[in-house]
Amino acid sequence: MRIAVVNNFFPPRVGGSAHMAASLAQRYAAAGHDVLVLTAAYQGARVTESHDGYRIVRLPAVTMPKLGLSIDFDLSFPSLVPGTRRRIFRLLHEFQPDVLHLHGQFFDLSWLSGLYARRHGIPVLLTVHTLLVSERIGYALAFRLLDACLVRPILKRVNPRFAVLDKPGRDYCVRRYRVEDRELEFLPIAVDTRPFDRPARGGIRAEHAIGNDPLIVSLGHVIPLRDRIPLVEAMPEILARYPRTRVLVVGKVYHDAFVERAEDLGVRHAFLVRGAVPRNDVPAYLAAADIVTHDLNGGCGTASLEAMLSGTPTIVSIGEDHYPGVDLRDGDNMLLVPPDDPDAVASAVIGLLDDPVRAAAIGRRQGELVRRTFALDVVAGQYLRILEKMVAADVLGR
Template identity: 30%
Template sequence: MRVGIVCPYSFDAPGGVQFHVRDLAEALMARGHEVSVLAPADDDTPIPDYVTSAGKAVPVPYNGSVARLTFGPRTAARVRRWLAAGEFDVLHLHEPATPSLSMLALWLAQGPIVATFHSSVVRSRALQAAYPLVRQSLEKLSARIAVSEDARRTLTEHLGGDAVVIPNGVYVDAFEDAPTDPRWTGTPEAPTVAFLGRLDEPRKGLQILAQAVPTILERFPGARILVAGRGEQGREDAVAAVGPHASALEFLGGISDEEKAALLSSADVYVAPQTGGESFGIVLVEAMSAGSCVVASDLGAFRRVLDDGRAGVLFPVEDPQGLGRAVVAVLEDTDRRAALVAHAHEWVRQYDWSTVTGQVLAVYDMVLAARAAAGRVHEDPGALHDGRPGLWPRLVGDARREGGAR
């Protein structure tokens, strides 16, 4: 099967969606499928051979974070050429309601189209503004996937329709088998507590963790708080919040995938103090896979990933004292911590790519079977929709002219 995957967000600063796209592509290729990924990336950004760069992206504030996107007539021309060259059996778009590569591909493509929705928001002006652009185009989708019930709710409330829930995937064994690192391994007197995330994004909750540090140190004066992620301003703000206890914070900066696995395997506790905007919680699954005990904000998405608190400890959102008490409780009660880790070890298997890939392939098979049953002839995936007046934005016409001129 020839599969085209469109990632809306740039590989220059990869996050959850980019990692999901990368891992899905590699999981599909491991099963013998041909996969091509289209994503934004600067010329000097290293990308895998199966990724085609759609050009430089620009940062856009979105959902409490910063999304790096590319859009416009020139980008549309690149999308059109990629679609035409790929001749995909299935086109898989991620976040097609975001003004991005995925939205352009939805406008331009024909044939079986699957879309995955990742975002979870209570109310989104961005989605409301984008809806008129994609309302009719969404009817072209053969199937919709949401990575969680939270993402599914956002889809149904903002865009209508429904979706099957297929979670984000993790290579569980890679984290389970990761070696510990002596630099990050704790002791009963000096346990290690890990945090991973973009330090400059308030919703990742580093400030909540910083304010919890005195509560942790009161019981475990030797505790070390290991903070991985980029963001100089976030680092400075965290140090200021901790004050005289700043020496307990150890900033690791950006770390590689291998270092991340080693960190999660080494730490006694992994904390996820996010304040909102989370649709799943992939790093929680990674931490559970690595054998770290998870303490997380009681967000709906996190509660589901942690099996309602049976695979980790939940504390009230934006409650530093609650976070501190929760960390102290699991550090003090080694039997409870071991029980949580043991349950998490079994629970995370449902998120392994061996399971998730099979679920995605079942969706692909379903849309291909439905198309065959309808007796439709497979169309050129790069062909433009003939459209009705006003349906396609002017940039699609510009893309046609630019693409034909080259």
């Protein structure tokens, strides 16, 4: 097959969607398929390059100013550069794809590529990574209007098959885009296990002068959707029991309300804000932790699954039915708390610190779960089978 992979986000930009798109592109190429990646330009990365057997084209883009929205981090839009539509259409025409795999339903590269595919009768699979939601009434209304007035009409024209990562993604597509279950595929987040197959480097605790103190690593970008507030608000109770506990925040900080909240509660001294680190260093930070948590506002993304893969017990705020067909058991192969519940976070953290043997056992079972269900090879195989079926059905339908 000739597969076009399209995502506004792609390495060297970091983030779950970017790395998942890159990992799947590499696996598609390794399986013998021709792969073209279309993405937005990012911080001096080469305009075109070949990598891991596939070609990448980065299109000039306008980076939007920070507006404080829930999805507000390095948003770049190539369509704001004159001539982008013509260039995308030309690149796809030259490549002659059999199928398009789009990532992200509300980004312009997905829209433009999808419209090209619809015009030329090419099947499209769209992976929905992020949901436009907010607890703030104004933002929630704006997001609903955006979905209703812009995203849904475009998706109706593109007519993709939807790949959803979890139950909330399925419910969102049904509710916001009027998608029927027969148009959906459940495909879990793909996690590259290779970085965790070799020993992680040591020295993280020494670098940050943590010593043997209890350490919580909070991994991932800090944005309003993952604001760390529940963890901050859990810290007074945690510190009352384990006063030397430290929290190491690893990831770029786009939204720093958690720092102000920590100061208000008198727990700022417990937080070390490391910022973004090279991706190759992530296993070392996870290995240094006693506990990992950052998905406390509802969800379980790539960073949390990587933490689980590392064998470090990881707390997330989802339900046992979050991944259809996946057997999640709280306290056994998962550590689950309700979204935005500081008391539950404090109880979970203290329980793990009280019983290191239980914590290690849960961490081990979490790692086994990720390797069995979310490993890149497993998920990429599922994607390829679906893409092949879509291409075969398209050929038969002509």
